[in-house]
Amino acid sequence: MTSYTKWMISLVILMITVTVFVIWLIQERFFETTEDLTVHEAEEIIMNLYGGSVESIEEKNDIYYMTVLRNNLAYDFQIDSETGNILQLNKVDGNKLPDMSANVKTIEEIRTLLNGQQKGTIHSISYQDVGEQPQYAVEITEQETLKTLIINAITGEILSEKVKQQNSSATHTVTIISSEEAKQIALSQLIGTVEDVVYEDASDGGYYLVEIDGENQEATFQINAVTGKIISVSNQDDDDDEDSDSEDSRDENDDD
Known part of the structure; x- marks a missing residue:
């Protein structure tokens, strides 16, 4: 093998090496694969835009569900884990935050509870401090149906459910009170x-x-x-029963 041939082989090898290196650089620069946001990166996006403190965060179906406290107000965020775009932002109803000292379930606990009980997509969860019975109002969509649930914030019990058919020109709304509400109406x-x-x-x-x-x-x-109105009342006085029993006893004694 002549020196010229050796030189040509070396040149070809060098050119191939340079070509492979250039192709690798182009792929890294222009065709690098995007990775999903980490939990820390999702938190940084919200903190940089809004500030406050992250109270809870959960990833489901490529979406981060995040609850943030800022200036004594609570906000629910939905963030696309692939693009980092904020899909939805809801402020918790009014200026009221859940009182955890009263064993109130967190928004994430309510979300987890409903995910095991309800079909559809949870769009919003709002806390409502209603006297001695704190509640959550939850909106869920399933196909053409919008459901609004009122949930006991302590026990997680569904107190009422409102259903709307969104594909109908005339919206039909049906609200059924819970058995607990019916008991309270009767006890009043x-x-x-x-x-x-x-x-x-x-x-x-x-x-x-x-x-x-x-x-x-x-x-x-x-x-x-549906309306909670009392349709009828059938009652019986205990005193009348006792009087009837007494009269029956006297009649039996007279017969003797």
Whole structure:
């Protein structure tokens, strides 16, 4: 092999090496693959834009769900984990924040609870401090249906549910009160012990039958499950029963 041939082989090898290196640089510069945001990067995006402090963060279906406190207000964020774009921002209702000292469930606990019970996509969760019963208002969409749930913030119980068919020109709304609400309505009329609560379905939304044993009276309340109005009350006085028993006893003694 002549020196010229060796020189040509070396030149070809050098050219191939340089070409491979250039191709590698181009791929790194222009065709680098994008990776999903980490939790820390998602937090940095929100902190740089809005400030405050991150209270909770959860990733589901390529979306980060984040709750942020800023100036004593709570905000719910939804962030695309691939692009870093903020998909949704909701402020928690009013200036009220959940009082965790009262064993109130966090927004993320409510979200986790509903994910196991409800189908569809959770769009917003808003805290509502209603007297002695703090609540969460939750909006969920499933296909053409929008559901608004009122949830006990301590127990996680669904207190009421409102359903709207969004694909209909005339929107139909059906609201069913909970059995707990039906009991409270009946107890507002007669103080006593609730013996039984039964729901009866009907074409107009159904009704509850609530049986209460009061101090001197037993009554059964029929309550409209949609409006919460008392349809009828059937009662029986304990004193009347005792009087009837006494009269029966006297009659038996007279017969003897």
